[in-house]
Amino acid sequence: MHIHKYEKIWLIFGVGSLILFLVILAIGAFYKGVHPPSHMDTIDPKNVQENESFKEENLGLRQVGENEYIVNVLSSGFYYDLGKDEDGKAVNTIRIPVGAKVLFQTTSTDVVHGFHIAGTNVNMMVEPGHISTLETIMQKPGTYTLLCNEYCGSGHHYMAATVEVYEP
Amino acid sequence: MMEKHLPIPQKEARLVMAHMYVAFISLLVGGLMGLLQTFVRSGSFDLPFGIGYYQILTAHGVILALVLTTFFIIGFQFALMSKTVGLSDKQRLSAWIGFWTMLIGTLLTASTILTGKANVLYTFYAPLKAFPTFYIGLALVVVGSWIACFTNFRQLAVWKKSHKGEKSPLLAFMVVINMLLWFIATLGVAATVLIQFIPWSLGMVDTINVLVSRTLFWYFGHPLVYFWLLPAYMAWYAIIPKIIGGKIFSDALARLSFVLFLMFSIPVGFHHQLTEPGIDPLWKFIQVVLTFMVIIPSLLTAFSMFATFEMAGRSKGYTSLFGWIKALPWKDVRFFAPVVGMLAFIPAGTGGIINASHQMNQVIHNTIWVTGHFHLTVGTTVILTFFGISYWLIPSLTGRKLTKKINTLGIIQTIVWSAGMFIMSGSMHIAGLLGAPRRSAYSTYTGAEQVDTWIGYQLAQAIGGTILFIGIVLMVYIFFYMVFGAPKGKASFPIAEVSEDAEPTPQYLENWKLWIGITIALILFAYTIPFIDIIQHSPPGSEGFENLIR
Incomplete structure (x- = not known):
């Protein structure tokens, strides 16, 4: 499919910043270990x-x-x-x-x-x-x-x- | 090649209008509930007659987020399908069956809320337990909408049979994508309501698995917002170019962006559950990444819109860099209302990126910032586009004209709405950053100074809410005027053509098996392992708590 030249520039810029953003989130999550609260232990709510x-x-x-x-x-x-x-x-x-x-x-x-x-x-x-x-x-x-x-x-x-x- | 457009006979117009009546009456009732909430939260108003804050909050959410949107969208989509591929007598009958099923469900749920036995909000999180008819009513709404889905699928299939080798009309393609999205998404909410909530609320089983029910709900809850947004995109892509005297920038790109929305709006529900225990953070992160994939079709759409506007302006002889902006019909409400909605999507989308950002979510999770966010997305972008659609759809169905006076009133309505929403949503965003919670009646909590800083913004929300309610009254007046009062005549049903410069649409864009296959594969990838994990590590189930909602 043909994509207009300007649209290519726009998409490369947009998708590029998206990738950069996700890389920053990933560094925070997996290198720095900053995840949202996700504790896995369970408990009996009645006891x-x-x-x-x-x-x-x-x-x-x-x-x-x-x-x-x-x-x-x-x-x-x-x-x-x-x-x-x-x-x-x-x-x-x-x-x-x-x-x-x-x-x-x-x-x-x-x-x-x-x-x-x-x-x-x-x-x-x-x-x-x-x-x-x-x-x-x-x-x-x-x-x-x-x-x-x-x-x-x-x-x-x-x-x-x-x-x-x-x-x- | 030019698409042929069919007339909408009276019988089909009546079907669409039935949906519109429900939608606009919902707007009035649901809007009134919203107004009352902002009053309560300002701290200087008590609800009369023993009505509870959480009762009107439940009504507001159910009536506006579920009833208004679903009825408007299904009605609008039937109009688009009638116009592009036609509606047979048999299909019209099944459409009516769907309508009545949804309406009965709506009345059942609404009457349960009215009796105060379903103060569980529109997300009905277990183990708060509502009276069974609340859930049964919701299930009927979903089943009714499925009848509409399959009617739309059939409409396109029949058309394809008699038009071998032709590509399907753009709007029909878009409607079918949106209904596919809706059908696949509602399987989640139907599963939790039918398998978990109804037996549990009827007392057939004692306990419910809370995390499973929440996960199934949010599997549905996020694609729900795209089900609202895509009909607005249909108007942006395929209707507005006609209104501004232009052409569709690219048929292929429009279809591609809809296909991408289908794929990437479902396997993303965990971004509503980021701060929840019991879900592996790795899978939360994976769904965050998938969530952000919808930015790509959004960027495609933004480009196409502005390209369409610029091309239309330049074709009218405006050659300077920004001169084409002047060529746009700013005084035509059919253009003005949706464009204001589009502009609202810039801050709305930005806020959405913050909300879904894995760690940043913790800053705003369940604060009133989130309420501010979706009053910009669905409450401004989507609804202003729906209003923009109404200005031509209603008169074209009722055989009347959009008068100059109503056009002007519509522009005033759009401005009133934007002003009210700017104040209300703006102060919600700020108060949310300061920590004010959403979904809470007026409270000074433990009396800390911190809480005082929120009250001013809550007053501002009441002012914004009042202005918005004036906007609602104006819109409901405009609707009924267009149905009963406007002079008889012929309003056009604007459907744009594709630009001559656009490249031909490749065949593979209509490979339904491929797109549905990828969609299902992505859902299985994103959910299988964490869902098995959730079930395997389930704690003992929860009994219902009806006493807490009285």
């Missing part, structure tokens, strides 16, 4: 306590290294279970020092939820039967909102918690 990370005493923020933390969260309609404080009250705010390495782990006990610390790239889907994880370094101090960004029912817009990133 999440079976998994060490989601035992009641392990929920919420835990320090695991000098500057390393794990945050285990149970997502369900319509709140994030971040464990209990010393007085036995439900935790709704977690505080993380700036620059710390944090691993977020969550799963759902009912429907599909979202897990987004608004304004950051901590953004993943939470599905019953699957464990979602994401490791990050919180680099900017501030008060962030952790919110559900996948419709989960009539109280969906109340499903939220606070994440404070502070200067130690």
